[in-house]
Amino acid sequence: MKRTCLYDVHVALQARMGPFGGFEMPIQYAGIMAEHLACRRGAVLFDTCHMGEFLLDGPQVIAELEALVTCPVGSLAEGQCRYGLLCNPEGGVIDDLLVYRLGPESVMLVVNAGTQEDDAAWIRGHLGATTTFSNRSDDTAKIDLQGPQAPRMVQRLLGDAIVGLRYYRFVQTLYRNEPVLLSRTGYTGEIGVELYAAPDQAIAFWNDCMELGAEPAGLGARDTLRLEAGMPLYGHELNAARNAAESGFTKSIATDKSFIGSDVVLEDALRQQRLVGLALEGRRAAREGDRICDRQGMTVGVITSGSYGPSVGHAIALGYLDAGHDATVGTALCVQTARNELQAVVTELPFWTEGTARRKVNDFLEVQVKGESHE
Amino acid sequence: MSESDRKYAKSHEWAKLEGDVVVVGISDHAQKELGDITFVELPTVGTSVHAGGECGVVESVKAASDIYAPIGGDVVAVNGALEDAPELINQEPFAGGWILKLQPADVTELDALMSAADYDATL
Structure with missing residues (x-):
């Protein structure tokens, strides 16, 4: 069983640990109910280091990904990310993922822990010779800070990178003098961020947020929060045997392009x-x-x-x-x-x-910043 | 540490003799293992249960578990407060979180249950 870089932190916090996606993960700390409500009212931290991160680069990467995932990729602006599904030829879901447009020819994919190896093999098998694929899962740490108090904490720790940051947008910035990627996304229905960083910075971010009053939350609360927010969990709502379109997450499925599985997924009568x-x-x-x-x-x-x-x-x-x-x-x-x-x-x-996920971030910051928002 | 003024079943219920009735609940260890309790199904007053028989259900966020009668008898009372506040079992497993009261068929069945020390030794 693998451990994340935050394992010792969880043990010190007396978390109840359990297996998930090949990792020994915190299931709960104070209790699922208390952690759930803390996310709706305050701010909570989730260790999501178990998730997988792939970096893809090359002149053909956008076109190749367009043919692999259900969501539009070419229309993503730099600094924007999108939720999509990776389908098999039968239209079943190999995984659900986030596509980050890092640059004109550079993309980061964020995938589930349990499916990471199969995803990597599948994706690599569909890339051309001009695209480089780098599985960065082992050296990329990830922490989700979620809840109405989260933006204020991020502002305290990372400065104005959070100001005006829109839903499903991200910035690459510095934290403790090291590069991090700050994404206004999450899996709770509340406003917040997902931070991608090197392990040392992730541990520091976790501890800094705790000092600012964030509470640790485990996979138990993560599940009840996402369920209340109507979000799918891979292996439950989505799996390789079920037609992706049956999920109804049709905003994540482009109808004006071909992708692996689209013959099935875009045919209404097959649902x-x-x-x-x-x-x-x-x-x-x-x-x-x-x-x-x-x-x-x-x-x-x-x-x-x-x-x-x-x-x-x-x-x-x-x-x-x-x-x-x-x-x-x-x-x-x-x-x-x-x-x-x-x-x-x-x-x-x-x-x-009453989720705050889509609200304007500046409404949650300590000092209202006028004229700098792009929202 | 479990309360020493009552007896315990292997299935983690406690039984405490109060006058001529036996009060039943689940142990502190059991409530911790279950986590936040969200629902309790109480038996109907008047029903008879035998030792080891199902007499209710405790649901937590993650799972549902049966409650077994530690001794046989007739259900003479249930803790109605649990319908709106099942978290009482988490907060006060040995007091306000009691689940039901039995009129025992044979009070000596209590002798077959474990002492607090013996129960704690099994955990």
Whole structure:
């Protein structure tokens, strides 16, 4: 089992550790509920060093990636990133990833830990001789700082790099005199950043943020936060056997280009199911694999993620409904769990509607900066 | 350290004799292992359970676990406060987080359970 550069920090914080994606990762510190709510109200730190980073360079890199991922790549400005899916020829999802446009002929891909090796092999196999591929996962550390207090902390530690930084934009700047990449992205529904740095700088950033009042959060809270935000988790909502378009994340799927899998993904008639959000009646959670039934008891789908939602105050779930089922927002359904039948209603995503992720960053900074924002 | 004024089952419930009823809850160790408790399914007052029988469910953010009756008897009371505040089990597992009360069928069944020291030794 691999360890991240922050392993000793987690042990000192008495985190409960567990395996994830081949790494020994913190599952929780103070507790999932407290960490979840701290992200919605304050700021929390996640160790995301386990994720993979690939650097690709060359005159053909944009065209080659355009044919590999579902999202548009050529239209990315330098300093902009985008969420996309890496598909197999059958339209299934090999991984979901972020594409960072570092320069005219330079891109960084950020992928999941458990899929990193397969992703690297797949991508390298589809690049031409003029493109260099460098897997930087082992020497790139990553920390997510998320929550309404996060921008203020970043401003204290990194200065004005955060000022005016828009959602899904990034800057390359210095932290403790070393280069870092600061990205206004995240996986919680709240405003915040993802910082890519060398291990020493990442450890310093973690400790500096803790001194400013950020609380550590583990993978448990990361999961409940992303679920409330209606975001997919690879291996649950997305996998190699399921048509990418069934996820409904169609903003991440360009319809005006060809990519591996696009013959399937762009053909509406080939979607067998569709992703829906379900609000459950009480606190009792549906779990992955539970059956979704209509009110007559017929099986109409399956749950892929489910939990009590600490901010919404009731249980929530993501699941796939058969494409032929005419459920719309408000349709009443049931979930058959191992123990019970739970009442559920199809709900618009995200479940958590007060998230700050897309708000203007300057509204969260210590000193309002006039005239410098590009938002 | 578990409270020494009561007995413990291998399945991590505690049983405490109060007058002629037995109060049942889960141990501090069990609540820590489960993490934040989000839901408790309580048995119906009046139902009979046998020692080791299922008498409720505790759900945490990550998982659901059955609660087993440490001894047999009739359920004479349940802790209704847990419906709106299941976190009481995390906060006060040996006090406000009690789950149910049993009228024991055979109070000597308590003798088959572990002392706090013996229970702690199994952890």
